[in-house]
Amino acid sequence: MRRLLLAAGLLFCSAAALHANMREVSFYCARPAKTAPVLDGKLDDPCWQNVPEFTSTYEYFKPNPGPGKLKNSIRIVYTDQGLYMGIIHYVDNPKEIRATVTDRDNGSLWTDDCTEIYIDADAQAIGWRKFVVNTLNTVSDIWRIDSAVLREDWTADGWEVKTLVTENSWNxxxxxxxxxxxxKAVPGDTWMxxxxxxxxxxxxxxxxxxxxxxxxCSTSNFGYLYFAAENQKIDLDGIAKMLGSKIAPPWCLSSGQDVIINEGKGLAKTTLNAMISKEKKMVEEYLSVRNVxxxxxxxxxxxQKEYAAILKTMKPSIQMARSLNSLARLAQEYKWGVMLENEFNNK
Known part of the structure; x- marks a missing residue:
């Protein structure tokens, strides 16, 4: 009995630590644009057609966020003059967009449908510049110098933005x-x-x-923005090595099926399918305990219902692997509860 309790505790702690604190790193590679886009909200300029879309979204203000319920598309380019972003916010019904605030720097702007863009040019997770926009093109800007100094009176001179509402999005x-x-960012720089x-x-x-x-209030969890040269080739290995000195493990980085993990013992490669299969096997093993x-x-x-829901509703992703791992920890607790109950009943 004593050995059973010890084994249960050790195994539970081991599995619970697998992904509990694993940080999924967000990363975008900005490319230089030969010609700056016209700011009209249409995103039909040549510079937007030749750069990747960033479409990953996550639940807001959650310690272990699942997939976001809103679809977005982000593109970023830069020129000698500055940084450009093109963002599409997809909507089911544009008539449901809330747009009421019309005066600049209104503290209630967040109560409208809006976007907030945080940029930390020092990449030290201490301060940021925050830019808020609603569909009426109403804006707000704030400069956080550090955790003690917040410049709400700051104005981002030269900042320009144009919004456009379409039949299925606002851009x-x-x-x-x-x-x-x-x-000024130059090729090779990394911001957050x-x-x-x-x-x-x-x-x-x-x-x-x-x-x-x-x-x-969680600047250390911002994503990373790398400024690449025009013809520079960037692969997942290069990104992981680049970020290795900036992020404390454990963390992971993914692109398609490829995943790189750093758990404090150097970089290790795996695939999404392998990660998901491992977590599925754990869930199924724990739920298969007999004599319940x-x-x-x-x-x-x-x-079992939660397991079926994950498999049905989630696409293969780091988020899916994390959700399965969270479920595996619960299933493992259930398994040991069953085993301990049976052990006591057999005495």
Missing amino acids: LETFFPWSIFNK YCHVRYAWGGGKFTGTTSSPGGNY PKKYLAQKEKL
Whole structure:
């Protein structure tokens, strides 16, 4: 009995630590644009057609966020003059967009459908410049110098933005001159950034973030923005090595099926399918425990339903692997509860 308890405790602690603190790193590679886009919200300029879209979204203000319920598309380019972003916020019904605030620097701007863009040009997770826009092109800007100094009176001179509402989205194109950040990015630089979106469709608040855990008070969870040269080739290995000195493990970085993990023992490669298969195997193993006492049947049914829901609703992703791992920890607790109950009953 004593050995059973010890084994249960050791195994539970081991599995629980697998992904519990694993940070999923958000990363975007900005390319130089030969010609700056026209700011009209259409995103039909040549510079937007030749750069990748960033479409990952996560639940806002959640410690272990699942997939975001709002779809977004982000593109970023830069020129000698400054930084450009083109963002598409997809909506089911544009008529449900809340747009009421019309005066600049209104503290209630977040209560409209809006986007917040945070940029930390120093990439030290201490301060940021925050830019807020709603569909009426109403804006707000704030400069956080550090955790003690917040410049709400600051004005981002030269900042330009234009929004456009379409039949299935609201878009924005925006320009930030380098002078706003007191520095000019050059190829090889790495900044930090985060895109947050608020929506109030049907009177219910929904928020998403481009970086897991990223928000106004969690700068260390911002994503990374790398400024690449025009023809520079960037692969996942290069990105991981680049970020290795900036992020404390454990963390992971993914691109398609490829995943690189750093758990403090150097970089290791795997695939999404391998990660997901491993977590599925754990869940199924724990749920297959036999001789389930009646008091545990409802718990087993609940876990089985959650497992089926994950497989049905989530696409293969780091988020899916994390969700499965969280479920595996619960299933493991259930398994040991069953085993301990049977052990006591057999005495």
